[in-house]
Amino acid sequence: MNATKAVCVILDGLSSAGVDHMVTGGLVANAHGIARSTKDADIVIQLSGDAFDRFARALPDDLQFDPQISFETITGSQRQIVEVRGSPFRIELFFLGRDAHHQERFSRRQWRHLPDLERQAWIATAEDMVIQKVRWNRDKDRDDARNILAVQGDALDFPYIERWCGEHGTLDRLNDLRRSIPPI
DSSP: HHHHHHHHHHHHHHHTTTTTTEEEEEHHHHHSOOOOOSSEEEEEEETTTHHHHHHHHHHHHEEEOSSEEEETTTOEEEEEEETTSSOEEEEEEEEEOOOOOHHHHHOEEEEETTTTTEEEEOOOHHHHHHHHHHHHOOHHHHHHHHHHHHHHHSSOHHHHHHHHHHHHHHHHHHHHHHHHHHOO
């Protein structure tokens, strides 16, 4: 199973099981900014009742859960990794936690076309992608945030972005990225 098919199977399985979800990470940064390659797919899921168990039981054999649940280090969110057999590509399922920004970005998700998957999906907004990428602050995250800022420009809700970056203590990082974008 190729990476695109694997992500689509996961998204369809989540929907069928009644698990609310949202794609984020590189696939969504590509949709809002400038496309780059990615070795994984990031999906935030909201757990309720036994929906996740129904989803997990229905996965095909080509997709296998890593037996160890891990944590995302910035917010402490739990994540479950799904390995795609025969491929280095993996799908990271982040359980929606109590982090205030994660809660708000999940409530703001949009049903939009995701070009990398050639389908509609629930995805994070461009603003929330900038906030997340500035917060994580890895090289590829800064590049993604800069690309989204450059492509989306004045269409972005900067007061919203600045409010969250201020709360996260990352406003200086955001301003540095904005200054690094060459004028058109």
